[in-house]
Amino acid sequence: MKNNKATAHEPLFHIAKRDAVVWWKAWLIRLLALLAALIFAGVVTFFLTKENPLQIYATMFDGALGTARRRWSLGQNLAMLLCISLAVTPAFKMRFWNIGAEGQVLAGGLATTACMILLGDKLPSSVLLLVMVVTSILAGAIWALIPAFFKAHWNTNETLFTLMMNYIIMQLVSFFAYIWSVPKGSGQIGVINRSTQAGWLPKIGGQSYLLNIIIVAILTILMYIYLKYSKHGYEISVVGESENTARYIGINVKKVILRTLFLSGAVCGVAGLLLVAGTDHTITRDTAGGRGFTAILVSWLAKFNPLFMVVTSFLIVFLQKGATQISTKFGLNDSFSDIITGIIIFFIIGSEFFIQYTLKFRSFKKEANA
Amino acid sequence: MFSTLIAFLPRAVAQGIPLLYGSTGEILTEKSGHLNLGIPGIMYVGGISGVIGAFLYERAAGTAEVIVPALAILITLLSSLLGSLLMGLIYCFLTVTLRANQNVSGLALTTFGIGFGNFFGGSLIKITNSDVPSITLTNTSNIFRTPLPFASKLGWFGEVFLSYGFLAYLAIAIAIVAAIVLKKTRVGLHLRAVGENPATADAAGINVNRYKYVSTCLGSMIAGLGGLYYVIDYANGVWSNNAFGDRGWLAIALVIFAVWKPGFAVLGSILFGGLYIVHNYIPGLTFATQELFKMSPYVVTILVLIIISMRRRRENQPPAHLGLSYFREER
Numbered sequence: 001m002k003n004n005k006a007t008a009h010e011p012l013f014h015i016a017k018r019d020a021v022v023w024w025k026a027w028l029i030r031l032l033a034l035l036a037a038l039i040f041a042g043v044v045t046f047f048l049t050k051e052n053p054l055q056i057y058a059t060m061f062d063g064a065l066g067t068a069r070r071r072w073s074l075g076q077n078l079a080m081l082l083c084i085s086l087a088v089t090p091a092f093k094m095r096f097w098n099i100g101a102e103g104q105v106l107a108g109g110l111a112t113t114a115c116m117i118l119l120g121d122k123l124p125s126s127v128l129l130l131v132m133v134v135t136s137i138l139a140g141a142i143w144a145l146i147p148a149f150f151k152a153h154w155n156t157n158e159t160l161f162t163l164m165m166n167y168i169i170m171q172l173v174s175f176f177a178y179i180w181s182v183p184k185g186s187g188q189i190g191v192i193n194r195s196t197q198a199g200w201l202p203k204i205g206g207q208s209y210l211l212n213i214i215i216v217a218i219l220t221i222l223m224y225i226y227l228k229y230s231k232h233g234y235e236i237s238v239v240g241e242s243e244n245t246a247r248y249i250g251i252n253v254k255k256v257i258l259r260t261l262f263l264s265g266a267v268c269g270v271a272g273l274l275l276v277a278g279t280d281h282t283i284t285r286d287t288a289g290g291r292g293f294t295a296i297l298v299s300w301l302a303k304f305n306p307l308f309m310v311v312t313s314f315l316i317v318f319l320q321k322g323a324t325q326i327s328t329k330f331g332l333n334d335s336f337s338d339i340i341t342g343i344i345i346f347f348i349i350g351s352e353f354f355i356q357y358t359l360k361f362r363s364f365k366k367e368a369n370a
Numbered sequence: 371m372f373s374t375l376i377a378f379l380p381r382a383v384a385q386g387i388p389l390l391y392g393s394t395g396e397i398l399t400e401k402s403g404h405l406n407l408g409i410p411g412i413m414y415v416g417g418i419s420g421v422i423g424a425f426l427y428e429r430a431a432g433t434a435e436v437i438v439p440a441l442a443i444l445i446t447l448l449s450s451l452l453g454s455l456l457m458g459l460i461y462c463f464l465t466v467t468l469r470a471n472q473n474v475s476g477l478a479l480t481t482f483g484i485g486f487g488n489f490f491g492g493s494l495i496k497i498t499n500s501d502v503p504s505i506t507l508t509n510t511s512n513i514f515r516t517p518l519p520f521a522s523k524l525g526w527f528g529e530v531f532l533s534y535g536f537l538a539y540l541a542i543a544i545a546i547v548a549a550i551v552l553k554k555t556r557v558g559l560h561l562r563a564v565g566e567n568p569a570t571a572d573a574a575g576i577n578v579n580r581y582k583y584v585s586t587c588l589g590s591m592i593a594g595l596g597g598l599y600y601v602i603d604y605a606n607g608v609w610s611n612n613a614f615g616d617r618g619w620l621a622i623a624l625v626i627f628a629v630w631k632p633g634f635a636v637l638g639s640i641l642f643g644g645l646y647i648v649h650n651y652i653p654g655l656t657f658a659t660q661e662l663f664k665m666s667p668y669v670v671t672i673l674v675l676i677i678i679s680m681r682r683r684r685e686n687q688p689p690a691h692l693g694l695s696y697f698r699e700e701r
Contacts, residue, residue, distance in 0.1 A: 017699065048493075097473050097693075099407075156679035157688060159405065159473065160626055163619060164668040164675075171665035178658035187657060293477050300474045333492030335611070338485020345478040346460065353468035 033351030063325020087267035100162025102292025108272025111139035140269020148261035386643025391596030392621025407476030410618020411483020416594020419453025454594025511607025565689030
């Protein structure tokens with residue numbers, strides 16, 4: 001029987017697409033992948049530090065959540081990453097690969113900076129804050145609308161376009177950093193309005209990060225409702241699934257692309273505002289700090305669901321903080337956290353395969369029947 | 371004016387060579403339908419792997435007199451190629467075998483690769499308990515940078531065309547070979563077919579996954595050499611963290627500028643290299659306006675991107691299946 005021609009050429013297993021997996025099974029697979037990744041990362045760390053692996057994980061927890069200050073810093077970083085992830089999500093749902101969030105955040109931040117420096121001593125603080133909010137939202141939105149316009153009209157590749165826009169705004173920030181530098185010619189803006197604190201977002205209850213966290217929490221819920229229950233959200237998912245279907249049922253695809261990217265850029269602008277006026281009170285070309293790219297991972301890992309994004313962005317920020325602590329404690333280089341983050345993301349990306357597909361092994365029952 | 375030009379051109383070429391390696395690699399990868407946004411990370415890994423190899427060899431050899439030039443070149447090249455090959459394999463396994471999203475996988479690879487480069491760049495000395503204060507591979511660098519023997523006797527001609535280390539000529543040779551293979555050979559035809567329409571290629575009996583794997587891994591190895599050239603040749607063998615900067619993204623931009631043709635990439639890389647440093651050669655610029663000039667490569671890329679999408683000439687378009695994974699049973 002073993003030499004039967006039909007079975008001899010059948011491969012050991014083949015891959016088939018799964019039907020929709022029950023949600024808990026899907027999350028179980030992701031959880032297993034995360035565990036496997038943590039174990040693997042632990043092994044790597046062990047070989048580099050020769051420390052007790054349990055000690056390594058304890059250090060990670062300590063680095064992320066050990067003190068009140070660390071918890072606040074974690075909350076702030078989580079809020080910023082989450083905010084940018086929320087911004088890129090509607091575009092991704094539409095299959096518009098906006099990898100220019102980094103630049104859109106900087107555009108918002110630059111607009112905020114301009115208002116703080118140029119209007120800081122001219123306007124009363126409430127008007128100034130209002131002007132800052134409007135200009136930063138517009139700046140972020142315009143930076144996203146430029147590629148969207150060309151995508152909508154000529155189908156220009158948006159991945160590469162938005163990527164290039166990042167570097168243009170970075171150079172603009174460097175340019176203005178020289179124009180407004182303190183002291184002159186240093187190329188550094190330094191803390192803006194240190195004495196008057198004009199344009200600084202107010203502290204709530206003495207905590208400078210609390211306002212940012214509250215704003216982002218509200219944005220998360222709004223974005224969830226917008227994507228899930230509004231007509232716009234529905235149109236976004238139809239365009240994402242199939243542009244032809246969208247056209248057929250009378251959706252104006254161009255309008256949806258432009259509107260969605262306006263929204264995406266606007267939320268990035270808010271993130272820039274929060275970063276510059278809320279926490280940093282200055283701007284450099286690294287103000288966004290790579291979050292525009294990490295946000296894509298966060299959004300994708302959460303399957304574009306804003307509520308899950310709270311979990312995934314917590315995961316990423318936790319890892320970064322924890323790995324930074326490991327590198328400080330064991331005298332390693334800071335970039336260690338990037339390696340750990342990379343490893344864990346590889347595992348989670350890989351696990352998606354087992355959610356969407358199944359391996360079907362060669363069945364031996366047939367032989368018995370034949 | 372002429373002397374400025376003679377000083378400027380070799381600098382532009384030296385700046386352009388890493389971009390040329392990166393974009394030739396990325397063109398090969400994109401021709402198989404895979405947009406590898408991990409190229410910046412791969413170039414870091416290619417650089418640091420070569421540095422690790424050279425560092426270990428120099429340390430084992432001890433003094434400069436004992437170092438065998440051929441061996442130093444071989445070890446450095448092989449370790450660099452191995453590092454970037456492993457990165458390419460990670461990307462292929464995720465996107466070809468596991469059919470993961472290419473943008474996400476590529477960005478994760480870039481995060482990982484830059485982290486890997488900076489981590490080992492910063493910790494190599496500590497990990498190996500070495501007694502030297504920093505990673506400076508002057509000896510290996512000098513071997514790589516040996517110009518042609520008669521270059522200095524030929525005046526400006528020698529300076530512009532013959533003054534580079536062998537890796538620079540290798541970059542141009544690889545780009546030309548890649549252009550010929552893509553355009554004139556059966557293998558190139560098959561590869562383009564895979565990138566345009568994998569289902570049709572599959573039906574024609576082409577092993578789609580093998581083509582994707584081979585072209586992506588080869589592409590990664592070529593791109594990794596760009597990182598190696600930067601450290602060993604351009605930077606005189608001194609590794610400093612983040613020195614490579616955003617050149618990886620610029621290499622991806624160059625792919626568009628060269629409309630997916632490695633031959634154009636040769637000229638494009640010199641142009642981009644020139645744009646990257648032109649602010650140093652224009653008199654009367656302030657620090658601020660220099661920053662504005664540094665955005666020119668990106669602006670040029672966007673203009674090219676817009677123009678090719680408006681003109682819609684078929685031979686100038688990206689591969690039709692770029693960015694999409696292929697699953698045989700999904701037709």
